[in-house]
Amino acid sequence: MRRTYAPPEVIMETCTGCGLCMEVCPSFVFELMDATAAVVRGDWCIGCGHCGAVCPEEAIRHESAALGKGPRPGSELAITPEQLMLLIRERRSVRNYRRKPVPKKVLERIIEAGRYAPTGSNSQNVRYVVLTAPEEIDKLREMAIAFYERIFGLVRGRFGAFLLGLFAGRRIVENLRESLPKIEHVKEVMAQGEDRLFYQAPVVMVVHAESWDTCSAFNGALALYNCSLMAHTLGIGCCFNGYLQSAVNNSRRIKKWLGIPRDHRCFGAMTLGYQKIRYQRLVKRDPAKVVWR
């Protein structure tokens, strides 16, 4: 079910009829009538708050418009392009964590960055599950490992691989088969007590959202990436975890244990914690593959 919003309200005495609200509204909510803005399709409002955010006269009231609060866009230099690029290139996957717990206040600030990420149709449908109790993280790890033991058990055999291919697709099974030598090694080091799944992180975070919504995957990724950047600025390292994401989506047991509703999917997971080893250099990538037309 889509979230619905009460329609915005136009303060007629203040509205100058400049039409800016009409121009920025993605949902055709406003029309100009008698030289002022009028709400004509209020039930189409997606609560983006753009109308309130552009109105120079503060003539629009809406639950989603942050009127008079906080800095105005452009009034302070948010961040220079150089600083942004530095932040993007400084963020690296962190796979070595100190045992130190991350205070809840810090985690809340990280999630706050996720909360401000955009979502398709402003659905704001991303939910978070945050595990900080070591016994809960141990339990999740144990379930994920059990899941992968089953999957790799199938992949090792010809018939199992064929069966799995029918469900998961041939390319995925080929990829799993190719990674078998590495998986065997991971198994060995994990048997010796090394945690190559969560890297002994004190925090594991999972985001999920309704699976019917075609924007949910992107919503989840944006939210989690925002979180990862905020985490970096707070001195917290993180590592996205595709293995956990896949385990959650393919194991009913794990999904249920995490309290994720059946009609939701996990759209991202990551480990977080204070970094043990610091990177000395920025990230380097391939040149962008672009087609200019």
Ligand SMILES: Cc1cc2nc3c(=O)[nH]c(=O)nc-3n(C[C@H](O)[C@H](O)[C@H](O)COP(=O)(O)O)c2cc1C
């Ligand atoms: C969608 C996604 C899933 C990932 N899953 C894992 C994972 O399961 N385990 C892991 O150690 N790293 C995982 N990573 C981290 C990548 O390996 C890493 O981002 C990549 O090697 C580039 O390194 P950097 O993040 O330090 O720039 C994942 C990254 C992404 C974007």
